[in-house]
Amino acid sequence: MKDTANKNIEEWSKYPFCEQTQKKINILAKDKTKLHDAFYKNLEFGTGGMRGLMGVGTNRINKYTIGKNTQGISNYLNKNIDGNKSAVIAYDCRHNSVELARTVAEVFSANDIKVFLFSHLRPTPELSYAVRKLNCSCGIVLTASHNPPEYNGFKVYWQDGGQIVPPIDNLLINEIEQVNFNDINFNFKEELIEIIDTKIDNLFIDVCLKNGLNTDLKNRSSKIIFTALHGTSSTIISKLLKRAGYENAKYVKSQMAPDADFSTVESPNPEEVESLDLALKLAEDENAEMIIGTDPDADRLGVAVRDFNNNLALINGNQLMVLMFDYILKRKKTAITLNKNYFIASTIVSTPMIKNIAKYYNVDYKLSLTGFKWIAKMIEDFPDQKFIVGGEESYGLMIGDDVRDKDALTASLAAFEMMSYYKENNSSVFNELVKLYVLHGFYKEKLISIVKRGQKGQEEIKSLIDNYRKNPLKFISESRVKYFCDYSTSIKSNLIDKTNEKIYFPKSNVIEFESIDGCKIILRPSGTEPKIKMYISVNADLDNINEFESVNTTLENKIKEIVESIDL
Numbered sequence: 159m160k161d162t163a164n165k166n167i168e169e170w171s172k173y174p175f176c177e178q179t180q181k182k183i184n185i186l187a188k189d190k191t192k193l194h195d196a197f198y199k200n201l202e203f204g205t206g207g208m209r210g211l212m213g214v215g216t217n218r219i220n221k222y223t224i225g226k227n228t229q230g231i232s233n234y235l236n237k238n239i240d241g242n243k244s245a246v247i248a249y250d251c252r253h254n255s256v257e258l259a260r261t262v263a264e265v266f267s268a269n270d271i272k273v274f275l276f277s278h279l280r281p282t283p284e285l286s287y288a289v290r291k292l293n294c295s296c297g298i299v300l301t302a303s304h305n306p307p308e309y310n311g312f313k314v315y316w317q318d319g320g321q322i323v324p325p326i327d328n329l330l331i332n333e334i335e336q337v338n339f340n341d342i343n344f345n346f347k348e349e350l351i352e353i354i355d356t357k358i359d360n361l362f363i364d365v366c367l368k369n370g371l372n373t374d375l376k377n378r379s380s381k382i383i384f385t386a387l388h389g390t391s392s393t394i395i396s397k398l399l400k401r402a403g404y405e406n407a408k409y410v411k412s413q414m415a416p417d418a419d420f421s422t423v424e425s426p427n428p429e430e431v432e433s434l435d436l437a438l439k440l441a442e443d444e445n446a447e448m449i450i451g452t453d454p455d456a457d458r459l460g461v462a463v464r465d466f467n468n469n470l471a472l473i474n475g476n477q478l479m480v481l482m483f484d485y486i487l488k489r490k491k492t493a494i495t496l497n498k499n500y501f502i503a504s505t506i507v508s509t510p511m512i513k514n515i516a517k518y519y520n521v522d523y524k525l526s527l528t529g530f531k532w533i534a535k536m537i538e539d540f541p542d543q544k545f546i547v548g549g550e551e552s553y554g555l556m557i558g559d560d561v562r563d564k565d566a567l568t569a570s571l572a573a574f575e576m577m578s579y580y581k582e583n584n585s586s587v588f589n590e591l592v593k594l595y596v597l598h599g600f601y602k603e604k605l606i607s608i609v610k611r612g613q614k615g616q617e618e619i620k621s622l623i624d625n626y627r628k629n630p631l632k633f634i635s636e637s638r639v640k641y642f643c644d645y646s647t648s649i650k651s652n653l654i655d656k657t658n659e660k661i662y663f664p665k666s667n668v669i670e671f672e673s674i675d676g677c678k679i680i681l682r683p684s685g686t687e688p689k690i691k692m693y694i695s696v697n698a699d700l701d702n703i704n705e706f707e708s709v710n711t712t713l714e715n716k717i718k719e720i721v722e723s724i725d726l
Contacts, residue, residue: 162197162198162199163193163194163197163198164197166197166198166215166216167183167193167197169339170183170197170214170215170216170222170339171183173340174339174340174342175222175339179214179220179222182213182214183214186213186214186215194613195215195217195612195613196213196214196215196216196217196218197215197216197217198217198613199216199217199613200216200217200223201216201217201218201219201223207311207312207313207314207321207322208223208227208311208312209302209303209305209309209310209311209312209686209687210309210310210311211308211309212253212254212308212309212310219254219258219309219310219311219312221257221258221261222339222342224258224261224262224300224312225261225262225265225339225342225344226334226337226339226342227312227314227334228261228262228265228266228298228342229265229269229334229337229341229342229343230330230331230333230334230335230336230337231266231296231314231330231333231334232265232266232268232269232271232343233269233333233336233337234329234330234333235269235271235295235296236269236270236271239295242272243270243271243272243295244271244272244273244274244292244293244294244295245262245266245271245272245273245274245294245295245296245297245298246273246274246275246276246285246288246289246292246294246297246298246354247259247262247263247266247273247274247275247276247285247297247298247299247300248276248279248280248281248282248284248285248288248297248298248299248300249276249279249280249299249300249301250279250282250299250300250301250302250389250390250454250455251279251388251389251390251416251417251418251454252300252301252302252307252309252310252418252454253307253308253310253418254310255279255300255301255310255418258300258310258312259275259276259298259300260275261344262298262300262312263275263346263351264344264346264351265342265343265344265346266350267346267347267348267350267351268343268344268345268346268347269343270347270350271295271350272350272352273350273351273352274288274292274294274352274354275351275352275353275354276353276354276355276358277353277354277355278355278393279390279393279416280359280390280393280394281390281391281393281394281455281456281457281566281567282299282301282313282390282455282456282457282563282564283362283456283457283561283563283564283565283566283567283568284358284359284362284394284567285297285298285299285315286315286319286320286561286562286563286565287319287358287361287362287365287560287561288354288358288362289315289316289317289318289319290317290318290319290560290562291358291361292354292358294317295317296314296315296316296317297314297315297316297319298312298313298314298315299313299315299455300312301313301454301455302454302686303453303454303455303457303458303686304425304426304427304428304429304453304454304458305686305687306425307418307419307420311686314330315562315563318534318537318538318562319534319561319562319563320530320531320534320535320537320538320562320563321529321530321531321534321563322531323531323532323534323535324664359393359394359397362394362567363394363397363398363401365558365560365561365568366394366398366565366567366568366571367398367401367402367571368558368560369557369558369560369568369572370402370557370568370569370570370571370572370575371402371571371575372489372575372578372579375575375578375579375582376582377578377581377582378402378403378404378405378406378574378578379405379406380406380446380447380448380574380577380578380581381406381408381444381445381446381447382404382406382407382408382446382447382448382449382450382574382577383407383408383409383410383437383440383441383444383446383448383449383450384399384407384408384409384410384437384449384450384451384570385409385410385413385414385434385436385437385449385450385451385452386409386413386414386451386452386456387413387420387423387426387428387433387451387452387453387454388413388414388415388416388417388418388420388421388422388423388426388454389416389426389452389453389454389455389456390416390454390455390456391452391456391566391567391570392414392415392416394456394567395409395452395567395570396409398567398570398571399571399574402571402574402575404574408440408444408446410436410437410440412436413436413437413451420454422436423435426453426454427453427458428451428452428453428458428459428460428553429458429460429474429475429552429553430460431460431462431472433451433460434449434451434460434462434472437449437451437462438462438470441462441470442470447463447464447577447581448461448462448463448464448573448574448577448587449461449462449463449470450570450573450574452566452567452570453566456566456567457554457563457564457565457566458552458553458554458564458566459478459553459554459555459566459569459570459573460472460553461473461478461573463577463586463587463588464586464587464588465588466588466589466706471588473587473588473591474551474553474603475508475549475550475551475552475553475554476508476509476511476551476601476603477591478549478553478555478573479504479508479509479512479549479550479551479555480509480511480512480515480591480594480601481576481587481590481591481594482547482549482555482557482569482572482573482576483502483512483515483547483549484515484590484594485572485576485579485590486546486547486557486572487502487515487519487521487546487547490546491519496519496520496521497520497521498520498521498522498543499522499542499543499544500521500522500543500544500545500546501521501522501523501524501536501540501543501544501545501546502515502516502521502522502523502524502545502546502547502548503523503524503525503526503533503536503545503547503548503549504523504524504525504526504533504548504549504550505525505526505527505528505529505532505533505550505551506525506526506527506528506645506663506668506670506680507528507550507551507680507682507691507693508549508550508551508603509551509601509603509695510601510676510678510695510697511594511598511599511601511697512549514598514599515594515598518597518598521546522543524536524540526663527645527663527664527666527668528550528666528668528682528685529550529685530548530550530554530556530562530563530564531563533548533550533556534556534562534563536548537559537562545558545559546558550564551603551605551693552564554566554569555568555569555572557569557572589703592700592703592706593703595700595706596700596701596702596703599697599698599699599700600697600698600699600700600706600709600710600713601695601696601697602695602696602697602710602713602714602717603693603694603695603696604693604694604717604721605691605692605693605694606691606692606694606721606726607684607687607689607690607691607692608689608690608691608692608726609687609688609689610688610689610690611688612688615688616688618690619683619688619689619690620683622681622690622726623667623669623681623682623683623690626669626681627644627646627669630642630651630653630669630671631671631679632653633673634671634672634673634677634678634679634720635673635677635696635716635719635720635723637673637674637675637677638654638673638674639653639671639672639673639674640652640653640654640672640673640674641653641670641671641672642669642670642671643661643668643669643670643671643672644669645661645663645665645666645667645668645669645670646665646666646667646668646669647665648660648661648662648663648665649661654674666682667682667683668680668681668682669681669682675697676695676697677694677695677696677697677716677720678693678694678695679692679693679694679720679724680692680693690726692721692724692726694717694720694721696713696716696717696720697713698712698713
């Protein structure tokens with residue numbers, strides 16, 4: 159690793175790297191650890207593309223690493239696609255996003271690829287929509303989602319509007335790896351760069367309304383609160399909610415302004431209740447019934463609703479998914495006859511409760527590896543079936559097939575509609591959630607994420623997962639483990655009868671344990687952050703709504719016991 163770092167540092171200290179880059183290397187050299195970390199490897203593609211710290215170096219997001227990726231993609235397009243080739247580019251509110259988006263546009267145009275570049279920051283789901291609407295060969299969005307301010311990233315979308323999946327991802331990576339930094343063509347052609355803005359915005363809003371609006375609703379007068387957490391949903395949401403008829407929508411004004419430092423929050427991650435503190439305060443002042451906050455690139459949403467005690471409570475990603483799947487299928491059922499020609503989709507790290515909901519509505523249920531790129535791929539893989547909705551525990555939903563990724567704009571509208579619908583029918587979102595637990599079983603999940611930074615952290619993550627792979631758990635709480643799934647070998651082992659079966663998913667560094675009573679533990683490294691993630695799912699029967707609090711406490715204690723027993 160040291161030889162690789164030294165070789166990369168030497169290369170970056172001379173032409174074709176600019177004088178400013180070379181000066182930054184000299185400054186960085188004062189801290190040998192930081193210098194090594196910036197150069198010891200190439201920044202890799204993960205589940206969401208390439209994401210990392212900004213700065214100089216092969217292991218950082220900068221003009222040259224972004225340029226190299228774009229050059230490799232350009233080479234692939236020019237070798238493999240006949241006729242006109244084009245790309246659409248969007249970016250979020252982060253530091254350097256404008257400049258990096260311009261770099262991507264310039265490299266594509268230098269390689270004779272037509273570019274549609276958004277005039278200002280835009281949500282990631284709008285980029286996904288634009289790829290198909292503009293009939294582009296690919297799409298790029300510059301974003302690091304909900305990561306801290308020092309991060310940025312490069313997400314690649316393909317012709318279907320979804321993120322890249324096999325075999326395209328590996329073919330692109332092979333092309334990128336063949337590119338030397340002096341091969342990057344920065345000699346842009348301005349005539350090939352077209353700026354786009356409100357026309358696509360309006361078409362995207364039309365799609366959000368088509369997929370999220372309940373035309374049977376009579377009343378949208380409830381007070382609702384929205385925060386963009388300084389991100390890109392601010393460009394769309396007020397127009398969308400106004401067209402939907404939400405005249406009482408209130409916004410956290412300080413967080414509707416784009417801010418690369420996310421100065422009003424510790425983290426712009428709607429999974430963390432602290433990020434919604436200002437929204438919660440405004441909701442209490444306004445006596446609002448629902449809060450929604452979206453992350454910087456507007457693909458995830460956090461939701462808070464009134465509980466049985468009229469307190470605002472954050473519902474997690476699995477709960478939101480369960481509620482939205484049931485609500486959408488309930489509406490569909492009144493309009494069409496649901497059967498196995500329709501499907502819903504989720505991922506292995508999400509609540510197993512979705513399978514029960516699919517069975518209840520008699521629709522097909524498809525499961526994938528972590529990430530919405532796999533859900534989007536299903537739409538292409540099963541053209542004879544109609545996709546209805548997809549979701550994941552990561553606070554993401556995809557409603558309909560116009561957008562092929564998590565879409566917090568359509569999901570926000572649909573969530574407000576769901577709240578209004580249940581209010582109109584003398585119920586509430588929280589009440590309906592508990593009713594679903596009574597009907598389908600009370601499933602409760604928790605995600606534990608442990609940060610492991612740098613080269614040493616990556617080695618620790620690998621060692622932890624390998625240890626549990628070689629020494630599988632025998633019990634989850636007091637329940638015996640029945641199944642051990644190793645997605646890296648595609649083998650599902652029955653630890654009780656000693657039989658094996660094949661897992662029909664692409665190989666992935668994920669291990670899963672399932673007990674005889676259906677409790678689960680999944681371990682995987684994050685594809686976008688320096689973290690190891692542990693997903694826990696437990697369940698119990700809930701006979702009636704009145705038992706909710708006591709069963710909830712029992713499941714919470716069970717999760718706590720599991721967390722304490724697993725050493726990460």
